Amino acid sequence: MIEFEEVTYGYGGGPLLADVSLKLAPGSFHFLTGPSGAGKTTLLKLCYGDLIAQQGRVALFGQDARLLSRDDVALMRRRIGVVHQDQRFLDHLSVAENVALPLTVSGRSATEADIRELIGWVGLENQQFAYPPELSGGERQRAALARAIIMSPEVILADEPTGNVDWEMSLRLLKLMVELNRMGKTIMIATHDLNLIRAAKQQVQARVLRIANHRLQLAGANL
Numbered sequence: 001m002i003e004f005e006e007v008t009y010g011y012g013g014g015p016l017l018a019d020v021s022l023k024l025a026p027g028s029f030h031f032l033t034g035p036s037g038a039g040k041t042t043l044l045k046l047c048y049g050d051l052i053a054q055q056g057r058v059a060l061f062g063q064d065a066r067l068l069s070r071d072d073v074a075l076m077r078r079r080i081g082v083v084h085q086d087q088r089f090l091d092h093l094s095v096a097e098n099v100a101l102p103l104t105v106s107g108r109s110a111t112e113a114d115i116r117e118l119i120g121w122v123g124l125e126n127q128q129f130a131y132p133p134e135l136s137g138g139e140r141q142r143a144a145l146a147r148a149i150i151m152s153p154e155v156i157l158a159d160e161p162t163g164n165v166d167w168e169m170s171l172r173l174l175k176l177m178v179e180l181n182r183m184g185k186t187i188m189i190a191t192h193d194l195n196l197i198r199a200a201k202q203q204v205q206a207r208v209l210r211i212a213n214h215r216l217q218l219a220g221a222n223l
């Protein structure tokens, strides 16, 4: 679904990521870890075509990311749902309207019942008419997840989805991710939280990738 071949990327002043090869197979579950500033968000951006490799090749659903037309990018964005680190809601729209926004902007619609069902699935049924500034950190993360999956993407990329939430909420978010994976979705979660990874490994077969010294490595069994 997403494949990197010897990808190098930097923001000037030397490569941040060097010779990164990676394959996200359908239905796989990956964690991406590494120190702050190692390049986790950058790698995720390469995965959804927000950044283009400076060397090497990124293929998204078999297509070279460099050669995607504007229409291809729009289609690909439906196939890859992203939970951003800073959730970026429109504060004048309700939670339900924010969640439905990707549909609205792509000219599609869903029934109110469908949106309500999704909001209920992430446990925000009582907050659907609230506005983003009224939500707690964990509620914002769950609203961001609902918005990322409203288009039924095949791949879900989440950047620190459990940042700034307590352990109970982290486990709740993890459970949602595991359920999505069981529905066949391909998942990649960037996180610092090794306890979260340990908890996940009891529920799902997950590979752990670590960025260290600009390279991507497969982390060993003992985290």
Ligand SMILES: Nc1ncnc2c1ncn2[C@@H]1O[C@H](COP(=O)(O)OP(=O)(O)OP(=O)(O)O)[C@@H](O)[C@H]1O
Pocket: 011, 016, 034, 035, 036, 037, 038, 039, 040, 041, 042, 043
């Ligand atoms: N647009 C940009 N221009 C210049 N430098 C950038 C840009 N975006 C990120 N960087 C730098 O690249 C490095 C990696 O950033 P990135 O956000 O990918 O790391 P990260 O591993 O996700 O970090 P964190 O765990 O703190 O979120 C950092 O040093 C950051 O300052």
